[in-house]
Amino acid sequence: MPIARIRSFAFSGIEAVPVDVEVQISSGLPAFLIVGLADKAVAEARERVRAALTAMGLSLPPKRILVNLAPADLQKEGSHFDLAIALGVLAAMEVLPRDEIAGYAAMGELSLDGRVNPVTGVLPAALGASALGLGLICARQQGGEAAWGGEVEVLATPDLLSLMNHFRGSQVLSPPALPGSAPTPHMPDLCEVKGMESAKRALEICAAGGHSLMMVGPPGAGKSMLAARLAGLLPNLTAAEALEVSAIHSVAGQLTEGKLIKRPPFREPHHSASQAAIIGGGPRARPGEVSLAHRGVLFLDEMPELPRQSMEALRAPMETGRTTVARAAAHVTYPARFQLVAAMNPCRCGYLGDASRECGRAPRCGEEYLGKISGPMLDRIDLCVQVQPVPIAEIARAPTGETTQVVAGRVEAGRARQHARQGGLSNAEAGLEALAVSALARMLAEQAAEKLHLSARGYTRLLRVARTIADLIGCIEVERTHVAEALGYRHRFPGSG
Known part of the structure; x- marks a missing residue:
């Protein structure tokens, strides 16, 4: 038949x-x-x-x-x-x-x-x-x-x-209409953050270049508050990016009402999440948080509390922009070009450096706590910033800072310069030959790399951050001042030597 x-x-x-x-x-x-x-x-x-x-x-x-x-x-x-x-x-x-x-x-x-x-x-x-x-x-x-x-x-x-x-011709199914874009989620404004100018500057650089960021500070200092405002600084996704991000969410069953996602996603899994939840996997090899955060932000609060296996599994996606779930029958690959934003306390009790509240094991407790994050993982973090709490008396008197809209305008202009120069790539993805670094700036970076014992990866990431700093003010070449500022974001954690 x-x-x-x-x-x-x-x-x-x-x-x-x-x-x-x-x-x-x-x-x-x-x-x-x-x-x-x-x-x-x-x-x-x-x-x-x-x-x-x-x-x-x-x-x-x-x-x-x-x-x-x-x-x-x-x-x-x-x-x-x-x-x-x-x-x-x-x-x-x-x-x-x-x-x-x-x-x-x-x-x-x-x-x-x-x-x-x-x-x-x-x-x-x-x-x-x-x-x-x-x-x-x-x-x-x-x-x-x-x-x-x-x-x-x-x-x-x-x-x-x-x-x-x-x-059979007795009924006609009408063609469906495009459902439009997913509604823009409410994003808190950066002007609500009082003080913490160095942390807000690092946040702007992170957004402009697509860099990874680590914030270190005691409980209540404002790390999560700053991270929540990063998504509002990022420009809208391009048409191709929106389709790719929406396809990932469709496979995961998280595309609400079929509406296209045009804003960079912001994912914040709990620190108890398993490796399969973070990287992807399970019986049907579903996309994990790194893929659901593609072209957006993956925020890991209390990063040292993440299971070691889950944390180390982030290393390959941060370098390649994709994650592969290996099975006996097949290998499944998902896009995973995300910005890692991590937050951590300086030690387990959270008050290292505060003589009135730190535990009796300081500074060793800070060294042990930082030791939960491996050196190769730390080497992949572009910017590190110390977040100190603003005294209560100063919060009411602190002037109102720049709004998210103003900072996002600079970020968008910086991204446009990167994409024009590097064929659509952000600075976090660019090779050294595309960064246009002046001879004096390169000399300073090489001297700093030798003195601070930076790896080749650390040296490259240092110049990428410097390139972003230059793009934010429209400089054609990376100068010594830009490298000097980028070096300020690579200084080590308290208690790490």
Whole structure:
């Protein structure tokens, strides 16, 4: 008998991998078989499809129904294959036209009453369908998300019956409208922060160059308050970045109402988070916090309290801008170009250097606490700033500082200079040859690197920070003063020698 075909997708990271769903109905003992390296959720589609057809008054023929998911050596995971399997079966039963069905891909989970439920990964599936010249069939709630896929015909259906009526010409499914952008979350203003001028300056440099930042200070000094204001200083994502970030959140099931994310994400996992939660992984290799923070900020409060394994796993993504989840069957890679912003107390009790409150083990307690963060991890942090609490008496008298809008304007201008010079790369991603460092500035950086025993990575990151300082004021070349300021942000932690 003729074979009915329709497409669906498996996922490798945020890449939608085409899967051919082939259905054959032949003579033999009644059976409903699904082959092609399907996991338990895919295998259970048999019962959901059977129940959905029964709810519409249809029944499976008493024959051998074989569903093949090709390529057979690719692991198929998730319930989103339900809709494609059901449509393939209906086409094989000649309820739906085979030729029309073959021009679509389908993503959706079926309820027992025939409703089509939302699934993860519709946005990258729409992009994949567009690249293949196919239409996409999905749940009605996700029609707007699929519409971001570009030149792709989207059929967003509430249930299987409505979809059948559409193909048979008795009902028309209207094309979904673009849902717009996700609303901009409320971001506190930088002018609310009193004093702490050096910390605010470091925050501005961090935002302008895409650098990593460590803030060290006693409890209540304002580290978390400063970190919360960083996202407001970052410019909007470009169209390509917004699509990439939204695709990651779609695969993770966190794309609210299908609205495109145009603001840099701000993620702040708890310090008890596991390695799989931070880097990505789990049974289905989901994206972790480093990927959900792609093109945005990953804030780790009380960083030394993070499990050592989770902390050390950050090293590779910070260098490469991606993270790879290794499995026996496959390796899954997700984008992870994030800005790490970390906060920590100077010691476990938090009051190292305060003679009235520090513990009797000072300064050794500070050395041991800092020792929880490895040298290679510290070497990857571009800026370190001490955050000292502002005395209560001075808070009321301190003048109002610059607003987030004013500082964000300088940050955006600095980013524009970087992108024009470096082909769209931020300073945190640029190579040494692109930084335009003057001879005197390079000489100072080399002398400082030798005296402070900086690694090659530390030397490169020093010049990148200096380049950002120069970009903030529009200097064509990096000068000695810019390197000198950048050196101020590389001085070591209390108790570290």
